[in-house]
Amino acid sequence: MRFTYTEVQEMTNSFERVLGEGGFGVVYHGCINGTQQVAVKLLSQSSSQGYKHFKAEVELLMRVHHINLVSLVGYCDEGDHLALIYEYMSNGDLKQHISGNRGGFVLSWETRLKIAANVALGLEYLHIGCKPAMVHRDIKCTNILLDEHYQAKLADFGLSRSFSTGSETYVSTVVAGTPGYLDPE
Incomplete structure (x- = not known):
């Protein structure tokens, strides 16, 4: 579902309760229709990850569904306001x-x-x-x-x-991830 920034503000009660923070931005607790709890990841203006990672995450979560992958409920893409809305995980990380x-x-x-x-x-x-x-x-x-x-x-x-399908000749060698959690290879 696509949400407006005004709807994101309403569901988070004006970004009242912070659940966590990462490279993308701050994650807030929210509620849709007064019943469905959600986590709202709002892109920080100072985020180094930006629109490219936002788009990659939306595209991936729109096509993959598994009981052990967090579900995407919706998103907001309105001007400078980018947000990902996920199912709420009550026991945190x-x-x-x-x-x-x-x-x-x-x-x-x-x-x-x-x-x-x-x-x-x-x-x-x-x-x-x-x-x-x-x-x-x-x-x-x-x-x-x-x-x-x-x-x-x-x-x-x-x-x-x-992953490469085997027919591709280009292989990315760019390091990606979090220092300390990268495979030595």
């Missing part, structure tokens, strides 16, 4: 739980294993289930979100790319 920033609650080993398996299933879908196959290029704890049942979903697809 994995980093909050690993670092102890969620009230000291420690994840059980069973829950940790479930999260790892969910992430692996999401990656398997991107690598094998998608045609053409996709590579995320920014897997890290802050991009693994948890719902109310601690089901993990991958988020932040702005750096994602399609």
Whole structure:
């Protein structure tokens, strides 16, 4: 769904509650029609990622759907105002739980294993289930979100790319991702 900037302001109650912040911009809590909770990622004017990554994420999430990938509910593309509207993940990101920033609650080993398996299933879908196959290029704890049942979903697809189909001769060698989370290759 496409939303106007005025609708984005209304759903976030004028950007009242911040959920997090990343390279793209600030993520706000929102509500559509007073019932459906959402996360609204608003592009910062100082963002180094900009329109290119916004467009890449919208295009990818419009064509891929999997239980372990965060769902795109809508977007706003109105002048300088760019926003991505996602399903709301009530238990935040994995980093909050690993670092102890969620009230000291420690994840059980069973829950940790479930999260790892969910992430692996999401990656398997991107690598094998998608045609053409996709590579995320920014897997890290802050991009693994948890719902109310601690089901993990991958988020932040702005750096994602399609795998080579074999017939292509060009291979990108540009480094992309977050320092500290890049494969050594």
